[in-house]
Amino acid sequence: MPADIAARRLLGCELVRQLDGKEVRVRIVETEAYHEADEASHTFKGRTKRNVAMYMDPGHLYVYFIYGMHYCCNVVCGPKDTGAAVLIRAVEPISGLDEIEARRGIKGINATNGPAKVCAALSIDAQLDTHDLNTQPLRLIQKPPILTDNVVAAKRIGISKAVEELARFYIKDSAYVSRV
DNA sequence: GACAAGATTTGCT
């Protein structure tokens, strides 16, 4: 599946994280597509030691460390060996909110409205790189696609290349979107 | 073996 299509489909899907026997469930409200022909993608210059996860089968997780203090996570959308993935930019807590707020140290929408915040809230780090999202302790629950009318395509942010690409998608009216 | 850059967040001016 092309990355931009996968990015749209992931909106509304749920992530279920097992933490110390407790379950944290969130809904994906903002995503961004990256593929091998994308100048801003980690796979633009081909396969490297770091991005091997992006060349795995769809449904795997690609986690990378950035700016010396943050993790960001992507869902590989495949097909295998194409180096395409979708960055999870923001999520909306469904259950286990206490766990998230305790882990982030802050409450409200500011706890999960950013790529690195999502990882922090769900305790996602380098150990989950190449993780299969159909297995514990982190699973992706597929949901019916969101109505096109409720999906907004926007220019990308936070990068220095291919900024004009309309590769960022978010659920209209969601209060958890990182930026409008 | 060394250096610059980066898909961000936070706090201070």
Place this chain on the structure above:
DNA sequence: GCAAATCTTGTCG
């Protein structure tokens, strides 16, 4: 609004 924090990977010598 801007700059700092902080480290891994890729590229170059």
